[in-house]
Amino acid sequence: MSTPETAAPARRDKNIFAALELDTRLLGMVGAFILLCLAFNVMTDGRFLTPRNIFNLTIQTVSVAIMATGMVFVIVTRHIDLSVGSLLATCSAVMAMTQTSILPDMMGLGLGHPLIPWLTIAAGLITGIVIGAFHGFLVGYMMIPAFIVTLGGLLVWRNVAWYLTNGQTIGPLDQTFQYFGGTNGTLGTDLSWIVAVIAVLATVYGLWQARRSKQSHDFKVKPAWAEVTLGVIAGAAILGFIAILNSYDIPSRRLARMFENRGETMPEGFTAAYGLPISVLLLIAVAIFMTLLARRTRLGRYIFATGGNPDAAELSGINTKMLTVKIFALMGALCAISAIVASARLTNHSNDIGTLDELRVIAAAVIGGTALSGGIGTIHGAILGALIMQSLQSGMAMVGVDAPLQNIVVGIVLVLAVLIDIIYRKRTGAK
Amino acid sequence: MTTPLVDMRNISISFGGVRAVDDVSIDLHAGEVVGLLGHNGAGKSTLIKILSGAYRKDSGQIFVNGKEVTINSPRDARDQNIETIYQTLALADNLDAASNLFLGRELTTPLGFVDDAKMEAETRKIMARLNPNFKKLSEPVSALSGGQRQSVAIARAVYFNAKILIMDEPTAALGVHETKMVAELIDELKKQGLGIFLISHDTHEMMELCDRVSVMKNGQLVDTVRVEDVTEDDILGMIILGKKPSKAA
Ligand SMILES: Nc1ncnc2c1ncn2[C@@H]1O[C@H](COP(=O)(O)OP(=O)(O)OP(=O)(O)O)[C@@H](O)[C@H]1O
Ligand SMILES: [Mg+2]
Numbered sequence: 132m133s134t135p136e137t138a139a140p141a142r143r144d145k146n147i148f149a150a151l152e153l154d155t156r157l158l159g160m161v162g163a164f165i166l167l168c169l170a171f172n173v174m175t176d177g178r179f180l181t182p183r184n185i186f187n188l189t190i191q192t193v194s195v196a197i198m199a200t201g202m203v204f205v206i207v208t209r210h211i212d213l214s215v216g217s218l219l220a221t222c223s224a225v226m227a228m229t230q231t232s233i234l235p236d237m238m239g240l241g242l243g244h245p246l247i248p249w250l251t252i253a254a255g256l257i258t259g260i261v262i263g264a265f266h267g268f269l270v271g272y273m274m275i276p277a278f279i280v281t282l283g284g285l286l287v288w289r290n291v292a293w294y295l296t297n298g299q300t301i302g303p304l305d306q307t308f309q310y311f312g313g314t315n316g317t318l319g320t321d322l323s324w325i326v327a328v329i330a331v332l333a334t335v336y337g338l339w340q341a342r343r344s345k346q347s348h349d350f351k352v353k354p355a356w357a358e359v360t361l362g363v364i365a366g367a368a369i370l371g372f373i374a375i376l377n378s379y380d381i382p383s384r385r386l387a388r389m390f391e392n393r394g395e396t397m398p399e400g401f402t403a404a405y406g407l408p409i410s411v412l413l414l415i416a417v418a419i420f421m422t423l424l425a426r427r428t429r430l431g432r433y434i435f436a437t438g439g440n441p442d443a444a445e446l447s448g449i450n451t452k453m454l455t456v457k458i459f460a461l462m463g464a465l466c467a468i469s470a471i472v473a474s475a476r477l478t479n480h481s482n483d484i485g486t487l488d489e490l491r492v493i494a495a496a497v498i499g500g501t502a503l504s505g506g507i508g509t510i511h512g513a514i515l516g517a518l519i520m521q522s523l524q525s526g527m528a529m530v531g532v533d534a535p536l537q538n539i540v541v542g543i544v545l546v547l548a549v550l551i552d553i554i555y556r557k558r559t560g561a562k
Numbered sequence: 563m564t565t566p567l568v569d570m571r572n573i574s575i576s577f578g579g580v581r582a583v584d585d586v587s588i589d590l591h592a593g594e595v596v597g598l599l600g601h602n603g604a605g606k607s608t609l610i611k612i613l614s615g616a617y618r619k620d621s622g623q624i625f626v627n628g629k630e631v632t633i634n635s636p637r638d639a640r641d642q643n644i645e646t647i648y649q650t651l652a653l654a655d656n657l658d659a660a661s662n663l664f665l666g667r668e669l670t671t672p673l674g675f676v677d678d679a680k681m682e683a684e685t686r687k688i689m690a691r692l693n694p695n696f697k698k699l700s701e702p703v704s705a706l707s708g709g710q711r712q713s714v715a716i717a718r719a720v721y722f723n724a725k726i727l728i729m730d731e732p733t734a735a736l737g738v739h740e741t742k743m744v745a746e747l748i749d750e751l752k753k754q755g756l757g758i759f760l761i762s763h764d765t766h767e768m769m770e771l772c773d774r775v776s777v778m779k780n781g782q783l784v785d786t787v788r789v790e791d792v793t794e795d796d797i798l799g800m801i802i803l804g805k806k807p808s809k810a811a
Contacts, residue, residue: 507656
């Protein structure tokens with residue numbers, strides 16, 4: 132390692148990326164993602180980057196992305212969770228039964244009661260948290276390796292879901308509940324713009340706040356132009372994304388049906404766009420929550436410290452056993468949230484819901500830069516990882532790649548991503 | 563005779579069949595430095611880890627300021643104002659110096675979020691005192707040299723106003739200059755009335771820094787002597803042969 136004195140001038144020689152202080156690894160991923168999208172767009176004669184496909188891609192990614200944020204914490208603490216797909220199925224089964232039979236019939240609320248979706252969600256969250264905490268207890272206190280506990284969980288919860296529902300598809304789900312699925316619940320143009328403006332303002336405020344906090348402690352800050360550039364890029368990305376979603380019109384037949392359902396007839400020539408799906412808003416909320424947890428709370432600090440050096444964490448007075456319970460409980464809660472999104476998107480609970488999701492979720496976290504050796508990983512990386520995985524899969528399907536070949540490619544990409552990561556870390560000297 | 567700051571009586575602990583510490587009694591007074599000497603595997607680290615809460619003793623008693631205390635976890639030890647620099651340093655390599663310094667005791671904003679800026683500023687202040695050359699504040703400690711890492715571990719033990727300080731080979735990775743700074747630090751802390759357990763293999767250094775030294779061999783205490791009563795050769799004899807120095811000599 133160079134001494135600080137020699138490192139300082141070298142820093143100035145670096146390119147503008149250094150001034151922007153962006154994570155080069157993240158930049159690499161964004162670059163790869165953009166290349167991937169452009170390549171698919173060419174191969175599909177421009178069908179890949181249409182508002183319609185971007186909209187679909189986004190809502191297809193949400194469920195895996197939500198779970199991937201939790202998987203980051205699990206992997207950072209050197210554990211693994213193979214049971215998330217099965218846990219999602221159990222949560223989905225519990226919620227499907229709660230909203231279609233338990234609450235309306237057994238509790239006598241009747242179908243369509245306004246409380247049903249919320250009580251259902253509460254039931255799902257409790258299911259996920261309790262099962263997750265139980266996994267965490269077995270791992271943290273009973274010292275059973277997480278690989279074994281969750282491998283068992285993979286079999287157990289998949290089939291508990293089967294027993295609960297007798298393997299049957301349960302639906303249709305509650306109308307309000309379906310809002311969380313994507314297509315059936317979008318904000319529409321105006322609300323989407325409002326959300327976009329709020330997001331831009333929040334970003335600018337965040338950047339400014341961080342700069343002010345640094346200055347108040349006399350720390351070095353980025354040059355002002357770099358800060359402004361960052362703000363402009365972020366703002367443009369947010370507004371651009373919303374503009375795309377707002378330009379995808381709801382098909383007129385579907386619109387007409389929506390009017391019919393309300394007992395009205397659609398005016399001639401009426402059009403409306405989907406706008407931001409509620410499920411995506413939910414993902415954004417989860418991402419913000421998890422990022423704050425990781426970076427700004429003691430719990431997050433302890434998660435990363437434990438991943439970096441479990442003994443040191445213990446000697447610092449951190450209760451690493453309880454921490455494990457909390458991490459798996461959080462993972463369970465996120466599985467429940469994903470179950471809401473996934474079943475709402477299908478408008479029913481099906482027996483095979485979430486099958487193989489554990490692999491997609493782990494792959495998303497790992498492609499997103501979470502190191503299996505522990506201590507390293509980011510929430511936004513995992514979400515980007517999920518997006519890359521989903522784009523790869525949808526893109527190949529659109530191009531018409533054979534199903535077996537699709538999986539072969541995804542497998543190779545996963546291994547390559549980790550290899551590139553290892554080489555990158557060696558080069559930059561990071562762990 | 564004043565009540566000792568720390569009094570460890572008849573401490574024993576075994577790992578499997580091995581008696582790592584066997585019926586050892588040592589004490590420490592305020593403003594005193596007590597050295598622990600002994601060959602590799604003598605049980606020095608194990609003994610002080612019992613005091614720091616990393617291990618639970620099998621038998622024996624610990625008194626702090628004359629009152630018996632139970633220390634079952636590192637937290638219990640911290641509650642008694644006992645701070646430790648471990649031989650392994652116990653740093654989370656993926657976190658920066660400030661996060662390590664405040665690990666388990668983060669400074670928070672009024673909203674309950676960790677206050678990284680404040681912690682970094684505090685770290686800067688204390689590092690300026692301990693190791694003025696230390697500049698790598700925002701890098702993970704895995705990117706630091708062995709000596710720099712040791713400085714972080716020392717800073718962590720000193721920052722929180724310990725009354726009892728345990729230093730397990732604190733200068734093992736330090737350069738001549740940095741070692742001298744630690745020696746000065748030990749003197750300064752001693753003047754402030756701290757009690758310090760110091761472990762080192764450097765008998766010469768120990769003769770200079772310590773008021774008393776306790777020598778261990780194979781888990782047992784050979785003897786505790788005042789440094790002015792013995793020669794370096796006497797101590798070497800205790801370490802190697804496990805013999806008490808003959809008073810006549
Ligand atoms: N966690 C443990 N499990 C099993 N045996 C242990 C453990 N910790 C220490 N020991 C054993 O206890 C004995 C004393 O070890 P200890 O680390 O206290 O020695 P030490 O005096 O600090 O040596 P050194 O000078 O090399 O640091 C050794 O025989 C060691 O193998
Ligand atoms: Mg030792």
